[in-house]
Amino acid sequence: MSTPVLELRGVGKRFGQVVAVTGVDLTLDKGEFISFLGPSGSGKTTTLTMVAGLQKPTEGSILLNGQDVVPLPPYRRNIGVVFQHYALFPHMTVAANIAFPLQMRKVPRAEAGQRVEAALKLVGLPGFADRLPSQLSGGQQQRVALARALVYEPPLLLMDEPLGALDKNLRAQMQIEIARLHRDLGITVLYVTHDQEEALVMSDRIAVFNHGQIEQIGRPQALYERPATPFVAGFLGDSTFLAGRVQTLADEKAVVQTAHGALRGHAATGLRVGDAAIVAVRPERVALLGADDAPRDNTVQGRVSDVIYLGQSRKYVVRLEDGAELLGLQPVGAAGVALSEGAEVRVGWTATDCNVLPAG
Amino acid sequence: MTAARLWRWAAWVLTAVIAVYLVAPMAIVVIISFSDSALLNFPPPGLSLRWYRSLADTPAWRDAILVSLEIMVITAAIATALGTAAAIGLASWRGPLAVAVRSLLMAPLVVPHIISGAAIFLLFDSWGWVGSMHALVFGHTALALPYVVATVGAALETYDRRLDQAALTLGASPRVAFLRITLPLISPGILAGLLFAAMLSFDELIVSLFLSTPQLRTVTVLMWSNVFGDINPEISAIATVILLVSMTLLALQWVLSRRRGQSVMPGLGR
Numbered sequence: 001m002s003t004p005v006l007e008l009r010g011v012g013k014r015f016g017q018v019v020a021v022t023g024v025d026l027t028l029d030k031g032e033f034i035s036f037l038g039p040s041g042s043g044k045t046t047t048l049t050m051v052a053g054l055q056k057p058t059e060g061s062i063l064l065n066g067q068d069v070v071p072l073p074p075y076r077r078n079i080g081v082v083f084q085h086y087a088l089f090p091h092m093t094v095a096a097n098i099a100f101p102l103q104m105r106k107v108p109r110a111e112a113g114q115r116v117e118a119a120l121k122l123v124g125l126p127g128f129a130d131r132l133p134s135q136l137s138g139g140q141q142q143r144v145a146l147a148r149a150l151v152y153e154p155p156l157l158l159m160d161e162p163l164g165a166l167d168k169n170l171r172a173q174m175q176i177e178i179a180r181l182h183r184d185l186g187i188t189v190l191y192v193t194h195d196q197e198e199a200l201v202m203s204d205r206i207a208v209f210n211h212g213q214i215e216q217i218g219r220p221q222a223l224y225e226r227p228a229t230p231f232v233a234g235f236l237g238d239s240t241f242l243a244g245r246v247q248t249l250a251d252e253k254a255v256v257q258t259a260h261g262a263l264r265g266h267a268a269t270g271l272r273v274g275d276a277a278i279v280a281v282r283p284e285r286v287a288l289l290g291a292d293d294a295p296r297d298n299t300v301q302g303r304v305s306d307v308i309y310l311g312q313s314r315k316y317v318v319r320l321e322d323g324a325e326l327l328g329l330q331p332v333g334a335a336g337v338a339l340s341e342g343a344e345v346r347v348g349w350t351a352t353d354c355n356v357l358p359a360g
Numbered sequence: 361m362t363a364a365r366l367w368r369w370a371a372w373v374l375t376a377v378i379a380v381y382l383v384a385p386m387a388i389v390v391i392i393s394f395s396d397s398a399l400l401n402f403p404p405p406g407l408s409l410r411w412y413r414s415l416a417d418t419p420a421w422r423d424a425i426l427v428s429l430e431i432m433v434i435t436a437a438i439a440t441a442l443g444t445a446a447a448i449g450l451a452s453w454r455g456p457l458a459v460a461v462r463s464l465l466m467a468p469l470v471v472p473h474i475i476s477g478a479a480i481f482l483l484f485d486s487w488g489w490v491g492s493m494h495a496l497v498f499g500h501t502a503l504a505l506p507y508v509v510a511t512v513g514a515a516l517e518t519y520d521r522r523l524d525q526a527a528l529t530l531g532a533s534p535r536v537a538f539l540r541i542t543l544p545l546i547s548p549g550i551l552a553g554l555l556f557a558a559m560l561s562f563d564e565l566i567v568s569l570f571l572s573t574p575q576l577r578t579v580t581v582l583m584w585s586n587v588f589g590d591i592n593p594e595i596s597a598i599a600t601v602i603l604l605v606s607m608t609l610l611a612l613q614w615v616l617s618r619r620r621g622q623s624v625m626p627g628l629g630r
Binding site: 052053054073074075077078079080081083085087088089090091100101104105148149152 | 527
């Protein structure tokens with residue numbers, strides 16, 4: 001096993017009494033794309049800034065290729081950083097911006113010229129060398145910022161919400177391009193975002209941040225299908241939460257007593273019989289049951305209170321007897337039970353499609 | 361004619377009247393300077409360059425202009441260097457002490473020059489500096505500093521500090537980041553401060569009066585003393601020369617700020 005490109009050990013940052021980040025442990029292997037996902041103020045950007053060296057951690061260590069870089073200033077870390085607001089130097093041409101890090105590294109002029117050209121080609125902007133940043137669109141500026149951070153081939157690329165200022169279509173396009181660059185160049189990327197879709201599209205692994213800590217870390221699919229906490233289940237995709245108490249536990253299968261009867265699901269680690277628990281179910285896993293359909297592992301009854309047309313699908317809300325609301329998703333054009341507001345319906349889902357999580 | 365058009369006309373007329381009121385005295389001074397008469401007649405009976413020739417032939421004027429130019433250049437250089445450093449320091453310094461230092465630096469803007477002049481005179485007199493070049497330079501520098509602090513401060517306010525961070529991550533030391541990124545981007549503000557300082561120094565009278573002696577005096581001080589002697593269009597000629605220097609500095613500032621596509625001429629007047 002080779003040395004990880006980046007390793008965080010118990011990293012924390014305090015501003016006076018305020019704890020911004022605490023106890024962050026993480027290893028990032030060569031070629032890996034990891035996303036920090038979380039709401040604003042959850043500590044993800046602060047952690048990135050500490051890796052970049054723009055802030056010093058108040059505890060823990062940060063190892064880059066096995067070497068502790070905490071004592072090093074940012075300009076000795078050789079890390080690439082792409083900022084949300086591009087931070088291109090407005091008085092320099094595109095070529096001069098990209099050449100800047102090469103000049104700092106005393107790369108000979110001729111070689112620098114070739115590498116700038118190659119970098120521009122890489123990000124799809126050949127022929128833009130002599131423009132000024134102010135003459136470029138937001139998307140083009142972000143490509144230049146990317147080229148500038150890649151041209152010196154840093155072992156690690158940090159990206160701080162780089163697509164936050166772009167509109168939706170451009171963002172989707174840039175996501176695909178960043179994923180392609182990552183694949184083709186084999187670079188190691190640490191990507192900060194509050195957009196769950198962005199994290200799902202590009203990442204090998206996602207670290208979900210909440211209250212200055214990593215709440216859960218794992219592959220996108222694992223995180224989506226087996227969230228460890230209600231926060232992760234709610235932040236990554238939609239979930240309906242039904243509260244109850246754990247009745248039995250066996251082989252990661254739990255039965256939870258709720259206001260809607262006994263519900264079955266996959267048990268998160270750390271649960272014990274008698275614990276307060278939350279049953280989390282994804283809207284797309286909920287099926288509308290016709291009169292002849294057999295009941296599922298979990299079946300509840302209620303009245304449809306809202307139907308929202310989303311194009312590809314319809315989202316609907318089922319109001320259960322005790323007033324709890326359950327979200328469902330029905331693909332448009334699918335055969336099956338017709339949806340109408342006010343109708344009495346039966347909905348069900350299988351035990352493996354839902355998670356029993358510790359409450360609170 | 362609609363009411364709106366009438367108002368627009370009225371605004372134009374008012375603007376024209378004010379413009380004439382402001383410019384006319386200068387125009388009259390300039391015209392009289394080309395008079396061929398020994399009296400301050402307006403309009404002059406005939407035109408000539410005799411008063412300019414007289415200026416050039418009088419050593420006192422020549423010396424005074426050179427003294428003023430020398431003081432101007434040195435003052436502008438010192439005030440710009442110190443003012444820029446102060447503005448950069450103040451930009452990232454918070455707290456009551458920073459407010460105190462800023463207020464102190466900006467004080468010459470609000471303290472009447474006669475007060476500053478008297479204070480500077482008393483201090484320099486006790487050191488035996490009155491009548492020396494460095495006394496005049498230091499006096500002018502104190503007055504010019506706030507202009508530089510203000511223009512550079514304004515440039516720094518619009519400067520994006522994240523560019524420094526970007527430069528650091530790209531491998532630039534703080535010194536290199538300042539020289540390659542910050543300095544070029546705030547240079548219009550520095551230039552504006554430099555030209556303001558130069559203008560202020562060149563036509564400063566009150567502090568100069570306190571610090572000048574018959575052996576060393578600025579052109580404004582010499583004008584002042586000549587006003588009480590035999591008055592002839594020579595005074596208009598020297599006034600025109602001063603006007604020309606000030607206008608040149610102003611035009612330079614305007615041209616340079618336009619070429620950079622940004623105006624850094626804050627609404628600072630005297």
